[in-house]
Amino acid sequence: MTKQKRTVFYLSDRTGITAETLGHSLLTQFDGIEWETINVPFLDDLEKAKAVLMQINQAAGRDGYRPLVFSTLLKPEILSVIKQANCRVYDFFETFTHPVEEELHQSSVRKAGRSHGVEHHPSYFKRIAAINYVLAHDDGVNPKHLAEADIVLTGVSRSGKTPTCLYLGLQYGIAAANYPLTPDDMPVMRLPDVLENVKSKLFGLTLIPEQLHFIRQERRPDSQYASLAQCQREIQWQESLFRQCNIPYLDTTRISIEEISAIILNRCGLKRRLYG
């Protein structure tokens, strides 16, 4: 049986980040449909809206099903153009704004770009400072400054330390350092000396040896470094070490950087430092 093919539009006055996040999380709850995704950010005048109307109608004709449209359009006149198309519209502001107004006993301002728009200075600097910290403390660089970190991720090569640190910095403003465990550390079952001093900030990343092997193959195909046997040895060693030293750790096999980051924050009781 071939999959049903349908088109989904994400429409927004501004970046479209909210519309996409919400629509995507709904559509992942439905199986067996192949989605063609069309993003239309900065949809802020009637001419553009008319062009999108035609694009929606074309997709409806091509697919044989009307498209789904997730929108965070704030201007009612733009939304009403879109509603003339052959589609099903789910508008987040239309749906929730009135119920929230009701609860707060006040009208919404209905201004675009408030969510991701103006960045306030303190938050901007916290974010930049966190990113700079992450970049300056990646992969064991500047180990003397580890004490200033909010958290120190550790694990063997390609266990996902760098992308997770960057995400923690960018998204949450967390000063995340990372320090590698290497085969040189393996003869003994103890932490590298520099990590002993920051033990309370350590968090381990692990994954199944098969996935580590797969990831390392991309980097250095058919090397000793990438061999399954080597990956098994390193993973087995690091997991024993984490347990012996009481370092909290997470198996990241098949979970995304977003989720890894949220789990780490939650487990370590860290508070995000940014909002917006």
Next chain:
Amino acid sequence: MTKQKRTVFYLSDRTGITAETLGHSLLTQFDGIEWETINVPFLDDLEKAKAVLMQINQAAGRDGYRPLVFSTLLKPEILSVIKQANCRVYDFFETFTHPVEEELHQSSVRKAGRSHGVEHHPSYFKRIAAINYVLAHDDGVNPKHLAEADIVLTGVSRSGKTPTCLYLGLQYGIAAANYPLTPDDMPVMRLPDVLENVKSKLFGLTLIPEQLHFIRQERRPDSQYASLAQCQREIQWQESLFRQCNIPYLDTTRISIEEISAIILNRCGLKRRLYG
């Protein structure tokens, strides 16, 4: 007049990213309220739900207003515990799942963690590859490989190139390089040689001199580098250069990294390479 103080809860089975995105974008539409924010990710059993119920009731008592609760809870039994609290619940799945089911003529699977959960291999590798590319091509490093970039950001020191490149890599899987413009380039009104070859991929970042001054002061207080006069000279020079060379550019003063990134994608016609 003192601001009304109210508490908002973001509740989720998983990371809470969707609930926060929804709630935050709605609440930014209301002025004059001071929000106390409480995130509860991984709310996945009845014991935790009962604890949150008590926490909500305490906040209601303290504030004198019932809290707002934005939720993406998939388990009905957890949601019904929360609904017993003194609060107003806006549940995202409850609101939209049925209308989407109706349109698709099929039932949702109602499984948690689908949105940010399992990361598919191709997408995971694209993301890691993009991040590695960004890190290996930050601040003019490896200029020989600029031709492989999807985009090359340029601008004077502290114009926001690095965080924007990282965001483009992490969030969209875009191979974004950046190359600095320096005072050494200023005597002539032409691009550094290495940029001439990638002119079609260039995008300039600029900002008002006052903000650049403020940002540089954080880095090297009271230096020549940070002086307002120097910032004015560099900004004036780079904006003339961008115009003369027909390089698209953006004034990033007071806009967030999310928005800068979305605008760049849109203006350059770049497609995001990641979904989820």
